[in-house]
Amino acid sequence: MIQVKINTVDRSELINWASLSLDQAITNEVDVLSFEYKKYGARTYAPAINDEVELYEGAVKIFGGYISNISESDLNGAEGIVYMIQCLDYGSKLNSVLATKSYQTIVAPYTYRKKITITGQTGAGTGYQVPVLVGESSGAAGANVHVAGHSLSFPSAKNVSGDLRFRGSDGTTELPFWVEKVTGTTPNRVAKIWVKVAADLGSNQDIYLYYGGDATNVSSGDNTFLLFDDFSGAAIDTAKWTISDATGLSVASDVLTAVNNNGRIMSKTLFSGGVEQMVKFKATSKNTGGEMVGGFFLTTTNGVGILYHPGTNSRYYRNDNNWTGLTGAEIPDNVDYLLSVKAYATTVAIIMKAYSDLSTIQDYGTITNTVSAESVALGKRYDDATNTGGTTLFDFVFVKKVVATEPSFNTVTAEESLSGTAWTIETIIDNLISSYAPGFTTNNVIGTFTIAKIVFNEMYLSDCLKKLAEIVKYDWYVDEEKDIHFFPKFTNTAPFNLTDSSGNYINETLNRTIDGTQIVNQVKVRGGESDGELYTDIITVKGANTKAFTLPYKFSGLTIAVDTGAGFVSKTVGQDFKDDPSTKDCLYNFNDKTVKFPAVLADGNKIQFSGYPKVPIKSVISNTGSIATYGLREKIINDPSIVDMTTARKRAKAELLAYQSGSNEISFETYTSGLRAGMVINLDSSRRSTVDNYVIKKITFKTKSSEEFSYIVSAITTNKLQLLDLLQKLVVKDQGDINDSEIAETILTDLSDIDITELIRKVVPLLDQVDLETSESVYKNPLGDGVEPTWVLGPYAPTSVSDPKRVGRLDISLKFY
Incomplete structure (x- = not known):
């Protein structure tokens, strides 16, 4: 039984069933229901716009929506009205509400973090470098803090950060750090890391260790220390060092090697008290005169440092103009050492340790010396004595801040799990x-x-x-x-399929159309132009009479630089015939591919141009099987709106897929319910020698009686539907780029009635009687008795009472003779 409810009330008995029709189409998300409704006699209900309408087939609700259109006419032979009603389904409401929303998935870049408290010390200030021992797991012996095995990429070697990151107490400020070394074996490795703390370590400060995320290497000694070199290049970095004599000095395999050298390297950055110099070195053999392995140097009589010297009781240090030798066995070669030279205001403390376990090899004590604007110096003796033989290898050197009692690791909190905002x-x-x-x-x-x-x-x-x-x-x-x-798409399958004996369609209503006139098996898409790879080249000017130069391509993002002999200098580029030439260094004509300068360039000048050349879009795709069956059938599509190869390929592929074997459409009628537009239905017909899937593009529900529907169905093969989808997207343009900072303004109109009260006062007229006196001065014969004025034709205003001129009037005082 078919039932129609309006505002939840059953109005079925007043429906003209022959008029009832329900249309569903895949190209329209809104279903449309139309029917006639009669009002007469005691049936007094009159439909109104936006009344809710529900359509039932038995107990199953098959439509819900609202009245959108009403046409009315007189009911013949009765005092009543016939309404022709059209309804749109509930989905139509989604076409009447504008949404202004933005969604951004914020993925926590790191999954975990721990808060570390550093004990501050007087005078430490900002930018102090603090060592932190980070363990890979809770079993990492000697670590200050461990990452509980949650690091996705734990540091593996010197200067490899893995996924460890340090941030300030705000959780956002990135702190520079350098990984000095990694010891132990997985899963209990320990990384020694120097962190540059931005906050003032004159008092305790918190920093955060983040991990479990991006493993891009950010370890940087240059960003962490006042001076840093781990000799990772192929030569001594002359931006950092001055070389007195390069003989015997070389850089390779991340090591500075000094072999029988008679020169030294001196830092271009000068240092005074309040810094610590640390040098890792090893000698495979000693220089007969010794090698300066660390210290501060200004002149041969102004410096302080350690001389690595052969023999017993030869543990020398230099203090300005003097050598001091300490007793002890000869320091062995082929051992990695770490030398620390701490320069305070008026003293220097020096100590040498074994790098492997930091056991003390020699404590040189506290030396009275004032380091002031001096270089870090490695190599030749500070007294300039000649060195002979020996090989010393320097692994790294850096300079950091120092105070008498240094800031150090204090405590660490429990691990925090971090999460972002994910919008699916x-x-x-x-x-x-x-x-x-x-x-x-x-x-x-x-x-x-x-x-x-x-x-x-x-x-x-x-x-x-x-x-x-x-x-x-x-x-x-x-x-x-x-x-x-x-x-x-294509997963919403129909509750039944079609076969020759399924009984799911009315006999003799199934029609299939195979259109072979549109077969295409090779498609060429010619689009507009897209940007190619960045292209850079140089034009050398010949002669001195040219202001315009032709480029090989049309470019987007064009940049120009000109070298007139002192190196390339960037130029501002304007658009020819649009920009004011006086405001640009040169003008670019896109169509002519020319660059124009305001004046001729000199012979030998060079023009460097860089940009993205415009490349014509063309895509060709074919189906060899279809070509073998039907012969070559080509189609070319010219669409300048296609400006990238991906879209061109999609367009060509969709076109080929739709037409390589012709297009199929079917239509049929059925009494079996359950179908809706967009469902995929399969046709398996031996009689027609075909098996294919179709998408229902349209269904019309017609009442067979007040008890039953018949359904008129049309469907299209999925490949052709994909083409129609693509074409529709190419025709319907997007809204364009959305500015994230755009403000959505809401203007509301108030249609309320407003009562306005006005107070009007009636004023009674008042009669006021007053006596007024006026006076007037009258001059009799102002020119004298019997003296007639000099008459003039006006207009004229006498300048005074005695002025003899007066305006005459022809009808009174003047006569013609």
Whole structure:
């Protein structure tokens, strides 16, 4: 039984069943229901716009929506009215609400963190370098803090950060750091890391260790220390060092080697008290005169440092103009040592340790010396005595801040798990619907795909859903219960299929159209132009009479630099015939591919140009099987709006897929319910020798009687539907780039009635009687008795009483003779 309810009241008995029709189309998310309704006699209900209408087939609700259009006419033979009613389904409401929302997935770059407290010390100040021992797991012996095995890429060697990061107490300020070494074996390795703390370590400060994320190497000694060199290049870095004599000095395999050298390297950065110099070195053999392995140097009589010297009781240090030798056995070769030279205000403390376990080899004590604007110096003796033989290898040297009592690691808190904000298709739709369409549900939304960022700026909700569906190639619709369905394309299968004996269509109503006139098996798409790879070249000017130069291509993002003999200098580039030449260094004519300068360039000048050449878009795709069957059938598509190869290939592929074997469409009628537009139905017909899937593009529900529907169905092969989808997207342009800072302004109109009260006072006229006196001065014969004025034709104003001139009037005082 078919039933129609309006505002939940059954109005079926007044429906003209022959007029009732329900149309569903895949090209339109909104279903349309139309029918005639009669009002007469005691049937007094009159339909109104936005009344809710529900259509039932038995107990199953197959339509829900609202009246959108009403046409009325007189009812013949009765005092009544016939209404022709058109209804749009619930989904139409999504076309009437504009959404302004933005969603951005914020992925926590690191999964975990721990807070480390550093004990501050007086005078440490900002930018102090503090060592932190980081363990790979809780079993890492000697570590200050461990990452509990949660590091995705623990440091593996010197100057390799892995996924460790240090930040300030705000959790955002990145702190520079350098990984000095990694000891032990997995999973209990320990990394010694120097961290440059931005906050003032004159008092305790907190920093954070982050891990479990990006493993891009950010370890940097240059960013961490006042001076740093681990000799990682192929030569001595002359930006950092002055070389007195390069003989015997070389850099290779991350080591500075001094072999029988008679020169030294001196830092270009000069240092005074308040710094510590640390040098890691090893000698394979000793220089007969000794090698300076660390210290500060200004002149042969102003310096302090350690001389690595052969023999017993030869543990020498230099203090300005003097050598001091300490007793002890000869320091063995082929051992890595770490030398520390701490320069305070007026003293220097020097100590040498074995690098492997930091055991003390020699404590040189505290030396009275004032380091002031001096270089770090390695190599030749500070007294300039000649060296002979010996090989010394320097691994690294750096200079850091120092105070008498240094800041150090104090405590660490428990591990924190970090999370970001992830917006999936499903959560975005949930949020949109709850924000703008609270009467709808999202029980059948499928979409775990995470969206990095998407902006809806004054878009209808239906368009928002379309945009999301296009991203993941999904379909969607709103059902008769106001629930949104969002699902992968071609997965919404029909409850039945079609075969020769299925009985699922009315006999002799199944028609199949095979259009072979449109077969295409080779498609060429010619689009517009796209940007190629960055292209850079140089034009050398010949002669001195040219202001315009032709480039090999049309460029986007063109940059120009000119070398007139002192190196290339960047020029501002304007657009020819648009920009004022006086405001630009040169003008570029895109169509002519020329660059124009305001004056001729000299012979030998060089023009460096760089940009992205415009490359014509052309894509060709073919189907060899179809060509073998039908012969070559080509089609060319000219579409300048296609400006990238990906779109061109998609267009060519979709066109070929749709037409390589002709296009198939079917139509049929059925009494079997359950179909809806967008479902995939299979036709398996031995009689027609075909097996294929079709997408239902349109269904019309017609009443066979008040008890039963018949359904007129048309469907199209999925390949042709994909082409239609593509063509529709090419025709319907996007809104364009959305400015994230754009402000959505809401203007509300108030249609309320306003009462205005006005007070009017009636004023009674008042009669006021007053005596007024006036006086007037009258001059009799002002020119004298019997003296007639000199008459003039006016206008004229006498200048005074005695002025003899007066204006005469022809009708009174003047006569013609």
